[in-house]
Structure formats: C-alpha cells, structure tokens
Amino acid sequence: DAATSFVHADELRTAFAMATSQMYKNEVPLYGDLVRIVQDINQATLSANNSTNGSDPQGSSSVTPDSPERLNLERHGAIRLGLPSELRTVRHIFAVLGMYPVGYYDLSVAGLPMHATCFRPITSESLARNPFRIFTTLLQPELVKSDDGARDLALQLLSRRKLFTAELLSILNTAEQQQQGHLYADQAEVFIREALRTFSWASGVAASTVDEYARLRAEHPVLADIACFRTAHINHLTPRTLNIDAAQDAMVAEGMAVKERIEGPPRRRCPILLRQTSFLALDEPVHFLCDPSEGDTTTGERNLVQGSHCARFGEIEERGAAVTAAGRRLYDELLAKATAAANDGRTYDEVTADTFRDRYPDDLRELCRQQLIYCRYRCTGKQPxxxxxxxxxxxxxxxxxxxxxxxxxxxxxxxxxxxxxxxxxxxxxxxxxxxxxxxxxxxxxTAHPPPPVAPGGAQGSLxxxxxxxxxxxxxxxxxxxxxxxxxxxxxxxxxxx
Ligand code: OOG
Ligand code: NI
Incomplete structure (x- = not known):
C-alpha cells in the first residue's frame, strides 16, 4: 500500500522539484518557454554528440554527459528570507527533501545586505538522481542603514508574517520523529502541497502598504522584495543547458528581454564552473494593503490597492567541471584581471576571453595534471x-x-x-x-678439505x-x-x- 510505505527523500525531491517547476510555469509563463528552448537545445546537442561518437580522443570534452533523464529534471531556484527563524524552518523542509546547506556566499561584496547558502543533495548517488538546488539568501538587517527607519520597518513587517502553514509545521514535526525523517506517501502529498505555499507568489498579495513598500524599496529593492510579501516566493527557476550560447541566441530570437552578457567564465572547449544568463525580471501586478486609516474599520477587511513589483525572472545555466582550490584561485585572479582591464575599448567578453585564453589551460589532461579540476575516476574493465x-x-x-x-x-x-x-x-x-x-x-x-682450485666464477663460459x-x-x-x-x-x- 503506497500510503503505508516511506517515500525516499530522493523521490520526494524529484516530486517537489517537478511541482515547483509546474507552479512557476503557471505563475511565470515565460519560464515555460525557457524550459522548452533549453530542452530543444539539449536534445539537439545530445544527438549531435552521439552522431560524432561523443568522446574526443584528444580529451576536450570535460563534463560527463549526464543522463538525459537527469538533465530534463535538473533545476535550481532561489528564495530570499528575512529572519533567522524562517531559515531554521526552511532548513527542516529541505532536509526532508534530502537537501542540505552547502557553501557560504557573502553577498555584501556585491552591495547586498545579505548572505546565503545553497541547499542541495550531497551524496553522489542523490546528486545523480536529482541535483535540485535552492539558493537561499538571508537578510542581514545589521547591514541596512538604520537612520531612516527602513530597517525597523522591515523587521516589523517580517515579525508579522507567517511563512509556514500549521499543517506544514505539523508534518515537519512528524517527519522528525519518523525513521530518518522520512514521510509516508500520504504525508508526502500534503507536505509538497503545503511547502509549495511557502514558496509561491500567493497571487501577488503584498503584506505591506504601497507607502511601506516604497520606503523599503528606496532603501534597497531587495529589502522590499523580502519584507513586503507574505511568502518566500521563488524568484527564479533555472534549467540546465548543454549549450548556453545557443540557448541565449534562441531566447533573443523569441523576443525575450535578455541579460546583456553571460556570467561566469568565457566559452571554452573544457567548460569549468558555471555560466549563467537570464531573461530580465518582469514587472508584475501586486495588490498592496490599504493604509489602515483608510480601510473599512467596521468589517475589519482592508481594501487592496493595485501596484507592481519587479523581481521574478527566468535563468538558464551551463555547468562545467568543479575546480580545485588552485583552479578557483586562478579563476578569481583572471576574472579580477579581466574586470580591471574591461575599459580599454574592447568588450568585457573579449577581454575575458583573451585573459583566460593563455592562462587557464583548456585541455582535459592539462587541467587534471595541474590539478585544477576535480575528477571522478572509474574502471573501464581493462587491467592496469x-x-x-x-x-x-x-x-x-x-x-x-x-x-x-x-x-x-x-x-x-x-x-x-x-x-x-x-x-x-x-x-x-x-x-x-x-x-x-x-x-x-x-x-x-673439514677433515679432508677439497683440494684448492683456481678461482672460477666463469658463468659466461658455462x-x-x-x-x-x-x-x-x-x-x-x-x-x-x-x-x-x-x-x-x-x-x-x-x-x-
Ligand atoms: C539568488 C541569486 C543567486 C544564482 O544562480 O547565482 C542565484 C537571488 O537572486 O535570490 O540564483
Ligand atoms: Ni540562479
């Protein structure tokens, strides 16, 4: 009986990722177009690879071709949280899905009052089944200027909101008491439904007035995006493409307003790290609360005021080899060098390509020999x-x-x-x-020693x-x-x- 058997965390994660993707397609139809573009290009890339027999004897293709099934499922998303207590509960939600915090990202280096981690599966087996990741940012109010009261307002709005339904919290409790935090099939269904509410757009109904929104936005747009809403809405979902240059061209050809350049390393024979681009965030209608003084105090109901908010977008990414600490130092060094040189008349992409060309090896053997990338080794069956x-x-x-x-x-x-x-x-x-x-x-x-003979040892003559x-x-x-x-x-x- 399905209802009485545990659902494996990997299975639950795949169900959750698919449900999230479906929800985001409904909320942001342009994301659905993006998924279609990426899947068409992946299909074409895979069949082109198959017809040229895939592997290059010179060792130029560095990223293991993931199974087409995994590739079609593969997504990452992002959420932004306001309070440490919210992050704590989100950690429990993702643990049920077999996702754990990996990596620390200090976003203050980019002028954002936030820091982040990424929840993702951590074993090779789970990653192979479905690598669904959620980049999760937490506001650092102490990094927000406080003189104009924006910080206090944000904290006040955040203290009022409830990101998690009572049903979700109760299932999380149950999961923690069950073996390995697993859920039964019937519980899993409720869990996914209720968890999705936390990450949904909630019909764009804000948790603040237009004025409050404007005050926070003036301080920092991301402050308004976090504190003026009742959910930790997913702000983008990202399918993985095998050819981001082709996907970017296809996005432009379909008339999407696309980010000016692809982030990350330049295009290479042996891809490393991560290259990303996106369609720009949409300006979406939002219903703000009325100022309490203007609301209908007799019913306790508050009228809603129409406004808009710009935050949600769609992203694509091409993933390459994970680099070692040495590989990362070299990447950071060359990126900083390219950024510093980008004003000399050439485009940023040209400078970046030039900077990397001679300095970052682009040959699988050389990358391995210099231990710039991590490799997974496996046997072919031939004896060494x-x-x-x-x-x-x-x-x-x-x-x-x-x-x-x-x-x-x-x-x-x-x-x-x-x-x-x-x-x-x-x-x-x-x-x-x-x-x-x-x-x-x-x-x-010794009684009769052998008679002395001339020294022999003439093996050669024998x-x-x-x-x-x-x-x-x-x-x-x-x-x-x-x-x-x-x-x-x-x-x-x-x-x-
Ligand atoms: C997260 C941005 C980080 C990525 O792909 O690097 C991210 C955010 O905008 O909240 O998702
Ligand atoms: Ni992203």
Whole structure:
C-alpha cells in the first residue's frame, strides 16, 4: 500500500522539484518557454554528440554527459528570507527533501545586505538522481542603514508574517520523529502541497502598504522584495543547458528581454564552473494593503490597492567541471584581471576571453595534471597491469611496506615462497660424500678439505657452453613475489568495487 510505505527523500525531491517547476510555469509563463528552448537545445546537442561518437580522443570534452533523464529534471531556484527563524524552518523542509546547506556566499561584496547558502543533495548517488538546488539568501538587517527607519520597518513587517502553514509545521514535526525523517506517501502529498505555499507568489498579495513598500524599496529593492510579501516566493527557476550560447541566441530570437552578457567564465572547449544568463525580471501586478486609516474599520477587511513589483525572472545555466582550490584561485585572479582591464575599448567578453585564453589551460589532461579540476575516476574493465608493474618497479620498497601493513591488518597473508634451488657448499659436500662412498670421514668436509682450485666464477663460459643465458634464481623469486602482490592489489582495489 503506497500510503503505508516511506517515500525516499530522493523521490520526494524529484516530486517537489517537478511541482515547483509546474507552479512557476503557471505563475511565470515565460519560464515555460525557457524550459522548452533549453530542452530543444539539449536534445539537439545530445544527438549531435552521439552522431560524432561523443568522446574526443584528444580529451576536450570535460563534463560527463549526464543522463538525459537527469538533465530534463535538473533545476535550481532561489528564495530570499528575512529572519533567522524562517531559515531554521526552511532548513527542516529541505532536509526532508534530502537537501542540505552547502557553501557560504557573502553577498555584501556585491552591495547586498545579505548572505546565503545553497541547499542541495550531497551524496553522489542523490546528486545523480536529482541535483535540485535552492539558493537561499538571508537578510542581514545589521547591514541596512538604520537612520531612516527602513530597517525597523522591515523587521516589523517580517515579525508579522507567517511563512509556514500549521499543517506544514505539523508534518515537519512528524517527519522528525519518523525513521530518518522520512514521510509516508500520504504525508508526502500534503507536505509538497503545503511547502509549495511557502514558496509561491500567493497571487501577488503584498503584506505591506504601497507607502511601506516604497520606503523599503528606496532603501534597497531587495529589502522590499523580502519584507513586503507574505511568502518566500521563488524568484527564479533555472534549467540546465548543454549549450548556453545557443540557448541565449534562441531566447533573443523569441523576443525575450535578455541579460546583456553571460556570467561566469568565457566559452571554452573544457567548460569549468558555471555560466549563467537570464531573461530580465518582469514587472508584475501586486495588490498592496490599504493604509489602515483608510480601510473599512467596521468589517475589519482592508481594501487592496493595485501596484507592481519587479523581481521574478527566468535563468538558464551551463555547468562545467568543479575546480580545485588552485583552479578557483586562478579563476578569481583572471576574472579580477579581466574586470580591471574591461575599459580599454574592447568588450568585457573579449577581454575575458583573451585573459583566460593563455592562462587557464583548456585541455582535459592539462587541467587534471595541474590539478585544477576535480575528477571522478572509474574502471573501464581493462587491467592496469603494466602501470602497476612500473609503479612497483619504481617504488618496490614502499609497495612491500604497504603490503605488510595490509598483512598486519589481516587484509593480506604473506606466505614464504619455497626455495627451489641449491647451495654451492652443500652441493660440494654432497659430492664429497658420493665420491667417497663408505668412508665415514666423508661426512666431515673439514677433515679432508677439497683440494684448492683456481678461482672460477666463469658463468659466461658455462653459458657459452650451454648456448644460452642462465637465469638468476633471484629474479624468479622477485618476479613471483611481484606477481602475487600485483594480483592481490588488483583483486583488492582495482578489479572490484
Ligand atoms: C539568488 C541569486 C543567486 C544564482 O544562480 O547565482 C542565484 C537571488 O537572486 O535570490 O540564483
Ligand atoms: Ni540562479
């Protein structure tokens, strides 16, 4: 029975992401157009890749082609919150969806009185199923100038609003008491419905008067966007494109008012980080509250006044390789350099492209060799015997040392290899005893030392006589030891997961 079984957080996240996307399509139809454009371009890109057999032997395509299913689902969105208590509850909502806060973004560097984190899945498995992320910003009232009372007004408006329905809070409580915070199917349905209210546009009914809105907007537009509304409305949703340049052209061709330039690194053979663009925020009708002094005090109802608000938009993004700390330092350095040089008559894009061209390697092997990007390694099925042999030849002692740690841990056993050869003096003794059969003195070679002979050791002449080289027994034992180590190492780590 579906109602009595737990819903996996990954499944719930996908259902939530799809519901959110549907809601935003209804609220902002232009976002629906954006999704269609991106899906058409992704389809075309994937079939073009397939027909050229995808992988480039020179190693130029750096981003693993995600499964088309995941790609079609992939979205990020953004919300802006006013109070720490709101963020706390939002954290619980996203935990039920298998999304956890990752990364700190100080937005004051861009002149915004806010800081942010991103809620997203954190394991490779969950990311592979659906990487839905929500960029979540929290107002920092202490960064808002306070002389004109805008800050106090914002806090006063925020203290009045309730972002979460009682039903949602009750389900969150239930989830926390259930195994791993999971929900049953019937609870999951209510959870999604109620959580969507928190992030909806709520028909554009504001929580403030026009005057209050104007005062906050004059201080900072984002302050009005957060504090004058009753919901933490999603302000954009972003599908992922495999070709942002083509998608941007298609947006323009459809007549969308598009952001002037694509953010992030320049276009590259090996994409890194993230490139983003958007259609501009729409001016949307809003119903503001009437000033209480003008309202109908007999019924307690307040009339609404028509106004507008500009905040919601649609964004697209192309994702590339995650970079290491070194890769990020180089990116930040080149971006700062390009920004500083952008006034010399060339466009920002030209300067950025030039700045990156010679300085940021654009070859997969080089990016890996310089450890500028992170890679996920996996086996192809081919045995790395030759490479391991080389490594063992070069680092023999270290490998043996390591093997004995594995022995100490009981992972490997070490058995002595049987000596298959002979000892010269023993052999000589045996000779003696055989030559002087029956003599008791023959068992003691010191009693009758062998007669002195000229120093020998002419292996070469024996080999000459043999007509072939004589194998050194040592190489055979070393080989046997190495073979066994090789086989064990392959079995341990490289032939199994
Ligand atoms: C969040 C902006 C950040 C992105 O894609 O970088 C973001 C916001 O506007 O609230 O979503
Ligand atoms: Ni975004």
């Amino acid at each position: 015997t030759k490479i391991l042999e080389d490594v063992m030849a070069k680092y023999q002692e270290a490998v043996i040392c390591w093997a004995h740690r594995l022995v100490d841990d009981g992972v490997l056993v070490a058995e002595p290899i049987t000596y298959e050869d002979f000892l010269p003096f023993s052999a000589a003794g045996i000779f003696q005893s055989n030559l002087q059969k029956g003599s008791s003195a023959a068992s003691d070679p 080999e000459e006589a043999l007509g072939c080289a004589i194998t050194d027994p040592d190489t055979l034992y070393a080989q046997a030891q190495k073979d066994s180590l090789l086989a064990s190492l392959l079995e341990l780590g490289l032939t199994r997961t």
